[in-house]
Amino acid sequence: MSKVKRLTNVWTYINDMQKFTIKELSEEFNLSAKTIQRYLKELNKMGLPIQAEQGRNGGYRVLNNSYIPPIIFTEKEVMTILFALKSLQGYKDKSMEPEVNSIMRKVSYERKSNIKIGIENIKRYIDFITNDGDFKSSDVTEFFKASSESLILNIKYKRGNQILEKSICPIGIYSNKGTWFSPVYDYKSDKIILIRINKIIEIKKVGKSKGVHISLKEWLDTVYNNLYGTMSATKKIGETIYLNVLLTKEGVSKIKDSFYDLDIESNEDGSGIINTLIKIEEVDWYVSILFLIGSNAKVIEPKFMNKLLYDKANELRYFYEENMV
Structure with a gap:
């Protein structure tokens, strides 16, 4: 040895x-x-x-047993670490900044090799812009620990103009478009509800949960299946679906005035039709575009896209309700 x-x-x-x-x-x-x-x-x-x-x-x-032994990484693994750390630097909250900078220094020490050039290119040419609002990494960390250790938390959080209190047990955390969420077991309602972590005002640990709740993956799979219906069971990444959208004259004008390059069949009255095949992983991108067009676009196929547009509208409604004076 x-x-x-x-x-x-x-x-x-x-x-x-x-x-x-x-x-x-x-x-x-x-x-x-x-x-x-x-x-x-x-x-x-x-x-x-x-x-x-x-x-x-x-x-x-x-003195501190949180140190781990030296680990040997391949060049690809180092580049992956650097890329992930670069994404963390996009958040406005700076409480993780010392640790992130320390790791960046350790994996990008001065030396003459091809990886040095790759590291400098990541620093120079890649950036991440997040819309993280009042994101606090300390709260995210607390919810992560509570999830992994099945801890019961008493929380105070803001909902509109109200300050509410709940006794919960988080089952995991996830980030969506710069906002951190946590599905939690709510002891009062006896069901899983979704909490926006940036709305948390106070967190107190009160004990350890004895019950076994659904895992984060199981919860996300359930939500995904409810959202996409039978499509999720039949379509895989890379497969195509038929997209058929009716556009008013105003809808056609909005798309043409934007930088989106969509294939539109124009009618004599100025209205139009989107009639094409798209990949399943492109659905969210098309939903974002159609949402901006609003009522000037009517999705005929696939039907589940109307559900996605409806939920997106609800998110916007929730946002304004939360910030109403």
């Missing part, structure tokens, strides 16, 4: 133990006391905070 592998094994072991003695490590790894002491000095230089404890039962302990 190589020295690097032995050092990694020792790091992992003492990181889990947190408190240990030279004798324990010697017996565990079948190494001499001098070798173990040398390894501990090297690990300390590598960044693992190890402190000697005085006294009859003295030994060593790791």
Whole structure:
């Protein structure tokens, strides 16, 4: 076994133990006391905070066992990490900024290689713009921990001009268009409801849930199936569907005045028809365009797209209700 592998094994072991003695490590790894002491000095230089404890039962302990052993990444993996971290920097909330910058420095240290060029290109040519409103990463973190540990929370949150209180157990978190949401089990109504995390005013932990609630994936699958109907069971990514939309004269004009390049069949009276095949993954893009056209566009096929437009209108209504004075 190589020295690097032995050092990694020792790091992992003492990181889990947190408190240990030279004798324990010697017996565990079948190494001499001098070798173990040398390894501990090297690990300390590598960044693992190890402190000697005085006294009859003295030994060593790791000051912070949240450090993980060194991990070797491929160039593609490093680029993926950099890309993901770049997306985090798009959020207005800066509470994660020190950690993100620290990781960026660690994975993009100075060296002469092709990956260095790739890293600089990500920094220079890629950016993410989010509409995150009053997003607070601390609240998102609290909901994530509560979800993973099945914790019961008492929360106060804003709904319109009201401040409401609820006893809940989050089942997960997800982000949609820069806004963080959490499906939670509401103990009062005895059902799963959806909470906008940016509306949270106060969070208090009150205990651990004994019941087993639906998982986030199961909840999302249920919502997706209800939203898309039988289409979700029959269509896969890459498959095509038939799109048929009737446009008024004003609708045709709006599309032509925009930068959207849509294939429209024009009628003599100025109205038009969109009659084409689109990929299933393009549905949301077309919904966004048709939503902007409003009542000047009538979707004939697929029927489920009308449901998506209806829900989008409800989201806008909810937004204005939440911000009414």
